[in-house]
Amino acid sequence: MSSALPFAVCRLQGSVPGPRTVVFGGTHGNETTGVSVVKNVLEALGLPSNPPAGTHVVDGVRGALYFGIGNPSAVARGTRGAGGPRDLNRCFHESFFSDPQAMASPDERRAAELADLLASADYFFDLHSVSAPNARPFVGITTRTSRHDAICASLPVSIVLDVNRVLGRDVGIDDPAIDQTPTTCSWVNRHGGVGLCYEMGSQDDLDSVPRATRDLLRLLEACGSVDHAFSERIGVPDLSLPTADAPANYRLTHCERNRFKGFQFAEERFTKSWTPVKKGDAIGRYEDGEIVRAPDDGLLAFPAGVHTLSRNPSLFYLAKQEEKTPRDRRGARTSA
Ligand SMILES: [Zn+2]
Structure with missing residues (x-):
């Protein structure tokens, strides 16, 4: 794979081998708490965060750890998508990438920029939030394997929800040939990685940022991307908070x-x-x-x-x- 990084994505390079892991905030441009998590982590490491850029050797990282803003144009607009008919999180399907009409959309072009990076990821964590008040954090997945279960067990969430097939229908993706909701995570899962969408809670819940940062660090430790000293450098309180009971699995x-x-x-x-x-x-x-x-x-x-x-x-x-x-x-x- 080429070493060129997509815009608004940086690579933290470990000095020891490990997985290739990608973390995004701002896949939906109006969900700014995930963007804050990404920025806070990079700022704690003294790295450029606005936008994330470059390759940096970082102590405590194993393998390659990418942090990025999913859809920078949508973040700049403060809207869910960048103006196309489908937002970025509904753009990841082969049939869209080969369709010139689809590729006219800024969201679809951003998906194409990110497709190789996500396809090569061993783990992918996409940080989202919801507009409803007092929302509980949960995890969304599109494929459920024992590797997904093992990673989700490190999170204090009570619900892991498989959204596959059903979620895309709200944007008119009813084509039976599209057998997966074409999300970022499903693209990762279909290429052999473990992709999950972490819904941090309510968009207006400021506590969700330190909580999700802590939970993200647990995920990164659980998948072997960082050591515990890395997490301590980020300086989030309650890192040793015990996990909740194993989450219950639901399917839409x-x-x-x-x-x-x-x-x-x-x-x-x-x-x-x-x-x-x-x-x-x-x-x-x-x-x-x-x-x-x-x-x-x-x-x-x-x-x-x-x-x-x-x-x-x-x-x-x-x-x-x-x-x-x-x-x-x-x-x-x-x-x-
Ligand atoms: Zn979202």
Whole structure:
């Protein structure tokens, strides 16, 4: 692979062998807490952070550790994407890279700049946040293997959510040929790495920055990218905080599409992620009286913010709990 770095990405080079690990904040440009985590780590090391750039030999790093801003144009605009029809985190699919019309989008061009780096990563941690207040941190994945489980066990989160296939439908990616939600992480996973999206919590929760920095350092130690002395140099408090119980695994199974008929949630609890629901529960109703019900038992996920109901293509998602054992340990499967 060429040694040229994409714009707004730096490489911390270890003096001992180790994995190739990539960390991004700002894959969604309006999620600035992840950008703060990346900047804080680089500033603590005395390295350029605005933007991250260059290759630096750093004590305590093993292998190569990349820090970057996922979508710098979107960060500069303060918007989720850089203006294309799909934001960067929905751009990672081979069919888009070979489509000249798709490549006209600034988000798709940024994806193409990052594609080789992410394809070569052993580990990739993408830092995101949500707009809903009081949101619990969780991990999003698109492939679940024992390697994903091992890494997630080092994090104090209660939910690991497999978003594959279902999440992309909110941007109209319904093409059966696109069998993965085309996220940064799914691109890493499809090229043999372990990619996960760490949802740090609410965008306006300033405590999420030191908390996510601490959790990121745990991830980096767990995957062998840094030693503990490196983490101590960054100087985040509570580094030895005990981990929570092993997180529970869920999978998105349903996206409730908005039919734009004046939907309102029936109860306040349905406006929050991770509310348990039973099949048939009336989640809300349209102005014409049509009731929208939970299609199954599970947890309600990503309800549309009440101020976005007139334009958000999805109303809510449903997540079902998964088996304890990841797919690669269940033995041969006879059907898909
Ligand atoms: Zn995001």
